[in-house]
Amino acid sequence: MDNRYVVMDLETTGHSPANGDKIIEVGIVVIEGDVISDEFSTFLNPDMSIPPFITNLTGITDRDVEHAPFFQNKASDITALLSSSWLVAHNVTFDSGFLNEELANHGFSCLQNPIIDTVELSRILYPEAPSYKLAQLAAYLDIGHDDPHRALMDAYVTAELFLALKNKLQSLPYETIAHLFELEKGLHSDLYQLLDWQKQKRMFSIHEDKAIEINRGLAIKKQTNVKQEAMHPDMSFGFFLDGIYETGGSMQQHMPHYEKRSGQRDMSETVYDAFQSHHHALIEAQTGTGKTLAYMLPAIYEAISQRKRLVISTYTTQLQSQLLDDEIPLIRHLVPFPFRIALLKGKQHYISLEKFAQSLVMDQGDNYDIILTKAMILIWLTETDTGDIDEIQLPSNGYLFFKKVSSAMEETTHRSSQEFTRSYYQRAHQKAQQADILITNHAFLCTDIVNKYQLLPAYNKAIIDEAHHLEETAAKHYGAALDYVSVQNILNQVGETSDHSWLGQLLKGRPELWDMFAAEYWDDMFIKAKHETDDVFRMLFQYVLDRRQKDKSLSDIGRVQYRFESENERSDKWTAITEMATRLTYYLRDLIHALSPLTQLKTFDSGEDDELNKHMDDIQMVIDKMEHLFLTAETGQEVKWIEIEAYGAKNAVYLYSEPVSMAPLLNNDFFQKKESIILTSATLTMKDSFNFMQQRLGLSTENVLTANIKSPFSYPSQVQLMIPNDFPDIKHGNPDDFVEAVSEAVISMAHITGGRMLVLFTSYDMLKKSYYLLKELLDVHEYMLIAQGISSGSRSRLKKNFQTFEKSILLGTSSFWEGVDIPGDDLSCVMIARLPFQPPNHPVYEAKSNHLKQEGRNPFVELALPDAVIRFKQGFGRLIRSAEDRGIVFVCDARIKKARYGHYFTASIPDVPVTYDSTQTIMEKADEWFRNHD
Template sequence: MNEKFVVVDLETTGHSPVNSDKIIEVGIVIIENNKITGEFSTFLDPEKPIPPFITNLTGISDQDVKESPRFHEKASEITALFENSYLVAHNVPFDMGFLNGELTSAGHQKLTNPVMDTVELARILYPQAPGFKLGQLADYLNIRHEEPHRAINDAHMTAKLLLKLLKRLRDLPYETITHLLNLENGLKSDLYALLSKQQQLLAFSSSSDETIETYRGIAIKKTNDEQPESHYAESSFGSYLDTIYEAGGTMEQAMPRYEKRAGQREMSETVFDAFRLGKHALIEAETGTGKSLAYLIPAIYEAVTMNKKIVISTYTTQLQSQLLDEEVPLINKLIAFGFNVALMKGKQHYLSLEKFERELEANQSDNYDLTLTKAMILIWLTETETGDIDEIQLPSSGYIFYRQVSADAESGFDPYSPWFSRSFYQKARQKAQKADILITNHALLCTDLFNDYQLLPAYDKAIIDEAHHLEETASKHYGLTLNYVYIQGVLNQIGSIDDGNWLDRLWKSSALDDESGFSKTEWEATYENAKNEIDDVFRMLFQYVVEQKKNSKTLSDIGRIQYRFEETKEPSEPWGIIKEMVTRLTFYFRDLIHLLSSVKQHLAANDFADNAHYAEVSNDYMDTLQSIIDRLEQLFLVDDDNTVKWIEIEAYGAKNAVYLYSEPIDISTLLADNFFGKKESIILTSATLSIRNSFSFSQQRLGLSPEQLITAKIKSPFSYQDQVQLMVPNDFPDIRYGEQNDFIHSTCEAIISLAHITDGRMLVLFTSYDMLRRSYYLLKETIDINKYMLIAQGISSGSRSRLKKNFQTFDQSILLGTSSFWEGVDIPGDDLSCLMIVRLPFQPPNHPVYEAKSNELKREGKNAFFDLSLPNAVIRFKQGFGRLIRSANDRGIVFVCDARVIKARYGKYFTESIPSVPITIDSTHAIMEKAEEWF
């Protein structure tokens, strides 16, 4: 690989040469014989002012480029550097687009070099990297990155990255290279020559990588499936804890700056007591307790000494990763005996090698994202031991492809399949069976609870972390969901004749003849009728919700209109029409199932190429269609007093963007019977389980019997009195009297004032998506956008973790968030100095689930506000409060715009449920002065 590579990086006045943006700096680095052999750098005069945000980003001002040459004066010199070379850039379309735009304007020929895009190559060759920006890759690959956002420095960085990428390419197995050659045509980078040369070298090489095995033309990492034996050194639990927690213990030796936290040992003892007494426990562990270690230490002791598996369930994959990557390795240093830990997720998380092999073989014209996804998975297979797709970041539409090749797409596990012994999901199950500690998630735990088939190995004891999510997760998994896109997607996957799909291929292969019982004419007619009926049903439902909610267009926190329906209360005529349409749709689906059944039986009885595969595909789709029928009937054709059913529509979306839901009104009895009544000891822990030191709300909602329950509240070691100020203005407009515009104006003014004091670094939590949106656009008009980075959930693009990363990347950021930002987002240290809570987080009274639960409580003679609404809001408030202080060194302000926290008679429920902190109630102006002085 001794080709010449010319790496270029440009700084420009903006993002688009089409909009007359110009190059202001060029940095070029030349690589020959795998070494950096030269460089070129110059400022260029763009003949227009440099925007302030570009100066802030790059440090390049109008003064720097004032005496510099113009592009046309350097065009020949720049073009000469690219002769007989690859053009390399970190995002080639950007740099090549600008160069060719400037060259054309200067009367020169465009560059037509073969290209290498290091963003694309990094995604393919390092699929497990945490991100693919230049700085992120530099950190991941230990490349020094000096003065980012300057052209020559970034060009050097990109050159060093390219050298690592080329070396990684040379290390790939022959089979992986061969598959990449088949995909190369669909990539941006011109890899054909490099891959062909490497393929030839490997074809004549006798050396092989002992960490890789090849099976059916796919290179996979060899895994050691043997697990070490658990063994235990005899000691009492008390002395076991002494050797860990006390002076001179292993915790001190393993953690250089370890400070003993009394609450941590107290929690370990509480968990152990519950296990040994055969009781359930509710343990609230405030921030900073170190609860993960505190429950893992007794769980491991119990599992190994009693030879009993203990399940640990989390709500987020982030916490699962923390347990496996940080806590378990630390515990291995803390204790003197061996133990086994396994992670078990749902089937949809694991790649099916059998399905992936088939997709690689299929001759199909892939779009770019699909080609990139296949390339990433090929390299990942040489690295992964788990086959868990969460290890890599696929392009967004790559997940649609992944669903087709996940273990969830397999109808069952055939022990005679050539891939069975290498199945990632089967290996995960086997490890789970042998493990002392099994880590899983609430979703899989609840699916296991409410299904006849067993997904998890047998267990009697479990620890539920992030336990405030258990009720909601159990309700979702006992309930059901359905939407237009999913149903149409299923039909599109099954396909019609003449669309090139599997059924079309079967028909054209003559496997389906007159004897098969399958009629092409009947299939096409029924298939078309079903698709049209789906359109009609969902458009009718959309219009129905619009009509029923025409006087109330309140949006949910994700911008949807919600409507709860009850069979006995719907207007008879339109509702009757909807039921007729749903019934007709289920008949079409039954007809499709009948036709697929004839395909399956015919294939089973005859010997065609791939008949076993196609029979399995037929069976899969029959099951899927039956599942849709069952859900439609449950939603529209079965009356159930214990269930809440509702429809959501996209307020500004397509006229068939409809989502259907159903959940039990009360899950507590189901949990009591199916979970707590059957298990010996379940520990539920979270930072938010109590209200004013009482656990009664959590206990009742989960169906826990007080006789079988231990409760404990573990105090935080943080000094909240010194670290936090809670500030509440007493002069905000009262939103209850229709002064929402004034309230939003006051909120935005407070955000701007606080931003000046805290240099941004603010998280603003809303309960209403509509209010967030209006505040965002008002702030955009009034705040200095050259100084502050304004990020808004649902408006700024990206997932929650992406928005969080952007927030931390910019020094002066303000992040506006709704529901999912109230918890689970750790932003420690100076990145977050101010938390603003705009409104107390009461659920809207017309939220379908709240409305149904509220009505049920009223029927029982209870107070829906004090028994449901207020406790939920307090727990949410505690979660929001917990975002601010994540370490002993954090300091910050909690600014609550909602004066009800002080004025309302129930306000003390909020203030007495968080740690004791200084509270200031004053005018906004006085509070700002105090905040500035405190900081």
């Protein structure tokens, strides 16, 4: 058995043997001495019809299995092959579980083989892989996979994958193997013997890998400082652009299919002009412009020629990494001189080696996700240059664990120089200091703007990409957010003196601390603080429920929202809430006072000091936010609100505050302090006007350049905008009738497009109703119906599932209106259920609306309409992502034609043919249009 592995793959009629699903094909590959030595394959007759979905996935039909043997006829052959072997499979619990169920059903003994799951082992050994599905892993590792979802081919690919995993395991340093060995008992795979072999082989050998160094008992990739000097460009900016964009330029040399886009160069020149004149700029660059390259070229030229750092900010950390990994390598080929570039995020993104090393002492409370996360990080540390956790995909609970071992848990005030230089965050900060171009994200940029001390290295010029998100991101940073779970987590991390949390472990076996620490007093205050937290959040929950009973119009986005102004809340219950909030702040202050004497001790190591200071800071943060939300006099300059999960726990409460207007804050704290800020996005205008965006961001009109760069795509031939004139009136009619009409239109259009539809909703309630109605009306064997919030998985997972199945319909809300790129034939129709107006009773909208009214301005024209138009443009933009894309945008909301403001929507998107007619006529036209363009 020492070196015999049997790799198995099964094709089945469904996912659950308990529900009667059966095996229809078995594929087995035998590995002996790291060589494939045997194979076995057979169809099996399931004695039932194969569902169309399975036939579509595997290609196996009822005819294929009609004369195949039954499972009991082949069971002995299968178990004989598995004798004295490891059982290996991709998701082994599925295959072994199915096989054992069938064996038990037919009177055979169940398998007792040790198992190895190549999904689990791949997650550990290839933590940076983009996906752990077999086909994607095969592509990632250059393993041929010509016939997916057929048992023998999948078994062969899994065997090749397993051999690659074994080779990777053999290449790991002793320290990594030793730590994995300690974690093995918490994993699903039986890796004890494999790891023990590797451990014994390395125990007495000398570590010779020059790319690896040992730090705190961890094997990590050796960090090398590559000094790159920037070169002053000996050319004018125009000549610089000529050498890139024009005929014979570097774009043509490095991009064989490059077609010149005049708008791209226009944008580059506008950005440069703004830099030269020390102006700010608003640039709308429509889809297909190539805006990233367009703004990066002048940014690099400006930074190098002026010898001054320039900042690029993206909306998300994913876009930040995408820019660095995908765009910058190309740009280095295009630009004729070297430049230094760095990426910087918040401390919570970087791992602390000190904290992680401490965490590797096996904690009996660790669940599977945490053990898997620790194993993944051990391998990743031997490969990462940055220590940035966004490089890998952790399991969901792994991110909660990572918070405890991130650089955010470190204090840096008393670090030794060696510890300081080994910190991934400090290294990233050092690179940022030396960079010509610094890439960051809106959240970190806004943290820097709001903070009293500087987090980003000094800069005077910046480019804000996806700039339509700047206002909302900044508002969150100027505001406050607090919820029940986070407060209890902060307290639980400190814990009582007698439990296994931080404080109990700190005091354990240290009598000198017990002498100076009033343990009984601490435990009494700690319990009071926890009870008071529970009481105040429960009271807030009930308070909002009571308000909802009186005011049925309260905003509900899956949570009930209630806007409050402390001075106007006159009830006895509100008085009780403020008294409880005051009492809670007293208890929390007592906890800080009780911990304060420990800060004077000289016996703590730096790690213990860090954690003590961090816990005290966290408790103080809760005090500050509670006082701000409930105990500070109102200024009228901010909005405060409460959200509750009406059907959740009785303390599922979330508290928020934000400034009513960001314009003066951004103007004073950002735009007036910087020489030139470029704001760009595909959606910054309404009817070609930047006015509302300038007002919202606080940009004065005197020193702002504006440019609208049109798309190079041929929208009139690529897109049809279709609007039915016979849908029920949702505002004055029965909402269920409208949902029914939307669902019927989805089905009709799905038959025309073969699925490939993205349906966008403004309300999760409408999405949910539509989903369940479609489940009843659609042929679920023909179409794959995927719905945000109902189908399991993240946004990216739902998108991948949508693209995997040929006839898919994806229902989305909120985040699906933007940032979801589905190019090519995968998407042929975007259906918009309603124009995306913000609910008028949303707390932030309500407060901003009142603020505008007090100034004698029109909140619909200046707030509601621009927001809806921008959102609509984002939804519209999901359809066409390349010059080859084609499709229909179907808008169910006739207000786009009927209402006096409707033209703002149609005039804010590219000029496309519009059909406003009956649903039947529209479907006929759509069918004809697709057939004529196939």
